[in-house]
Amino acid sequence: MDTGNKRVENERQARSDNYLWDGSGEPDPEIQRLEGLLGKFRHDRAAPVFPEIVRDRRWTFFPRRMRLFPVLATTAAVVAIAVVTFLVYVGKPAPVTVAGWDVSRVAGTPRVGPKTISEKEGLGRLSVGEMLETDHRSRASLRAEEIGQIEVEPSTRLRVLSMDSGLKRIALDRGTIRTFIWSPPGRFVVDTPSAVTVDLGCAYTLQVDDSGAGLVRTSLGWVGFKLNGRESFIPAGAACATRPKVGPGTPYFEDASSGLRTALARFDFEDSTALRRAGDLAIVLGECRKRDALTLWHLLARVDEAQRVLVYDRLRELAPPPASVTKEGILRLEQPMLDLWWNALGFDDISVWRHWERSWSEPATPVREK
C-alpha cells in the first residue's frame, strides 16, 4: 500500500514537474494559481526610445593578435600630447564645454545619472547619453543657450539623445516637462514612448504617464506630434493626447465643450463599435465651433470615406476652403489640398512643418507599432 502511495505520489510529482518545466502534461492547480497571481507583475512596458547606436569598430588593418597594438600606440601618443600641452599651457586653463544642458536644482535632489544635485551644489550638467531623474519631491531646470529652457517637474525621467548642431533631441520617459524654446522651429525634438514632439517655435507642457500615454498642451506657437505617419499640429491654446501603439489623437482647443472632448477621446482611443464611433463623431460635428476647425481638419484623415464627407461638409460650413481646394481632392486626402486648407485656417504655415519634418522624422522612428 505504501509502495502504491509512493508510486502515485511520484507520478503526480512528475506530472507537476513537466507542467512547471514547459507547461506540458497535466496542469498543476497550485502552479496555475501562482501563475495567475504573480502574472500581474509581468513586464508589459513598451520599448523605450533608443539613442543612436555607435557603430561597431571593425579592425581590418591589424590581425587579431595585434589589435591591442594600435590602442597602446594611440594611448601613448595621446599621453605624450597631453603632457606637452599641459607643459605649454600650464597656468592658462581653457574652459571645456561639453554639449549638453545646464541643470539647476529647483527643489529636492534631482539626479543626473547616479549623481545627486544637492542644495549645496545647486548646479550640474546633463550631457548626451545621460539621464536626469527627479523623485516625487524634486524639481529641476535645464537650460541651453542656443535652444531654450525646460522646467522638469517631480517624478520625471528624461534623457539627452543628441545635441547635434542641426537637431537637439531628448527623450521623456515619464513625468512632466514645461518647455520654452527659442531655437528655430524644427530644431528641438522630444521623443516619448508614444509619439515624437517637434517644437515649431513655442512653449508647451508635455506629460507622459507610466503607461507611456502622453499629453501635450501648447501655450505659445505650435507643436507637431507624430508617430508612424500619423501627425497632429497643436497651436497655442490646444492640447493633444497620445497613446502607445496608437500615436497622437486629434487635437482640440482646451475651451471646446466637454461633450466634444469626451466624444473625441473615445473616438481616438477606445476600441468601440462602428455605431458607437459614428455616434461620437456626430457629437463632435454637432458641438464644433468655428475655432474647432482645428479638430475637424485633423479628423478628415482619421475617418472612413463615408464619414469624411460629413466632416468635409461641416468644416466647409465653419471655414470655407480656398477656391483651389476641391471636395474631390480633400476626399482623396491629397496632401497639397489639405495643406492649402490648413493654411487658410489661420493657425500657421504648414510648410514649416513639411520642411523640417524630413530632418527629424527619418532617424527618429523611436516607437514601433506592435
Place this chain on the structure above:
Amino acid sequence: MGSRSGDRVDLLVAAPGRRPMREQTGPEVSEDAILVAAARDGDRVAFGHLYDRYARLVHGVLLAKVPLNEVDDLVQDVFMMAIRRLSTLREPRSFGAWLAAIARNLANDYHRRSVPEDQKADDTCEIDIAHGNTSGDHQGRAAAILEAVRSLPDAYRETLILRLVEGLTGPEIAARTGLTHGSVRVNLHRGMQQLRAKLTSNSSSKGPEQETP
C-alpha cells in the same frame, strides 16, 4: 525610491560561484546573432526586436533583487547600457546571458547606492501604487507570494520568477540565460519545493482564514 538591500543573484545550484553555460543552438539564437549584428551596424529597429525578445528576461532578473517600483526604470537602464556597450559583446549568440549579467550588475549597483532613510519604501506599498489596489486581498496575496519567492536562495528565485511571473518556459529560460536545461530544471524543481514549504508554513502561522487561496 525603494529600499536597497540584498545580495548577489546567482543561478548556480551545484557549484556556487560558477555559472554553467551551454552552447546555444537553434533558430532563436541564430536570429539573435543576426539582430545583434544589425544593431551593431546602427539598426535601432533590430535592437528594438532584441528588446521585445529579452525585456521579460531582464525584468525577471531585476525583479528577483530590487523593489518592484524600481524595476521598470532599471529594465530601461539595462537596455540603454547594452546599446552603448554593444560593440564590446564578443559572442553575439550569448546576447541573453550578457544582458542578464548587465541586469545583475545593475541590481547590485542599485543596492550599493546609498538612499536616504526617508526615501525608502516598503514593497507592499510599492505594489499598491504600481498596480492600483482595486482588490486588496488579491493584491496583498500576490505581493506576499512574490516576497516569498524573493526570499528563496539566490539560485532559485531568478528562475522561478522567470517561470511564474514572466511566463517563460524552462527551455526558454535556458535558451535566453545560457544555462543548461538541467540547471534550469533543477532550479525550478527545488525552488518550487521550497516555495511550497514556505507558503504552507506562512499560512499555518497566520491562521486558517488566511489560508484560503
